[in-house]
């Protein structure tokens with residue numbers, strides 16, 4: 001019988017989706033003896049999973065409960081197949097992205113600050129912020145208090161599982177969409193990442209939703225910030241390392257761009273890190289996938305993959321095939 005190890009912390013009710021005919025073995029965080037399993041469902045928190053891994057024997061397949069799996073190949077080596085939970089994060093992370101875009105265009109961080117200060121008169125600060133961000137010196141009646149998303153140009157860097165859901169959620173806003181991914185395709189039109197720099201100057205909003213790999217590390221650096229429109233909004237829902245942090249701090253402090261980040265490099269962001277103090281920046285501490293619905297959704301993805309594995313069918317979410 002196939003032995004499947006899973007984090008003991010998971011609610012046993014959720015494991016009912018697992019196929020019949022497997023032996024489910026709970027793996028406690030403090031595990032300190034060898035355990036023989038065939039399939040490993042690691043704890044979504046890599047630090048906890050890495051404490052368990054040295055005690056596991058016989059693992060041939062890893063079914064991750066997350067979309068980002070960058071820490072796993074280095075830990076388990078090349079002889080193990082690794083699948084991610086592609087699709088499980090879509091709704092939550094796409095909704096975060098939309099919220100972050102709207103929060104920044106509606107100046108919600110400023111208005112929260114004003115609410116906390118209890119000073120209504122500070123609402124006039126919004127027009128100054130708009131002018132400072134966009135360099136638009138025209139006079140408006142009434143003065144600008146927020147911006148609109150409708151009609152803006154949004155660039156998605158990454159057009160996979162989550163990127164497509166972000167595009168679907170953006171549809172009511174009738175944005176102009178620019179899509180960039182690893183490889184080019186048509187229907188819909190997706191540009192290759194080699195052409196990224198040509199499209200950066202056209203975008204009001206740039207959303208990063210691609211994996212962190214050797215190719216994507218530092219993809220957004222000083223050159224890319226220089227190409228961005230004055231006041232462009234960078235939204236990173238992917239991984240911190242895709243953006244060069246020093247260049248990001250510089251671009252924010254100089255007033256060139258604004259940003260919303262669910263992820264940073266380093267992570268966790270140290271308490272005294274300069275990013276905490278940058279202007280026009282919204283940071284959330286890597287929360288984009290963590291809704292109450294996530295556990296059930298990611299275990300369903302893992303269970304479906306396990307069913308295919310048992311049936312000898314091709315796996316759908318392979319991020320590393322065993323050598």
Ligand SMILES: NC(=O)c1ccc[n+]([C@@H]2O[C@H](COP(=O)([O-])OP(=O)(O)OC[C@H]3O[C@@H](n4cnc5c(N)ncnc54)[C@H](OP(=O)(O)O)[C@@H]3O)[C@@H](O)[C@H]2O)c1
Pocket residue numbers: 067068069086087089093157158159160161162163180181182183184193209210211212213215216237238239262263286287288289290
């Ligand atoms: N903030 C959070 O909590 C959170 C939650 C979930 C996921 N994430 C992050 O989001 C990432 C994307 O997830 P997903 O499920 O949408 O992944 P996915 O379905 O595998 O799609 C990834 C997309 O990125 C593109 N891509 C890969 N390498 C690239 C490169 N070097 N340059 C440009 N584009 C590249 C791919 O291009 P092709 O289509 O041409 O292959 C694909 O369109 C994950 O890897 C994870 O790091 C973050």
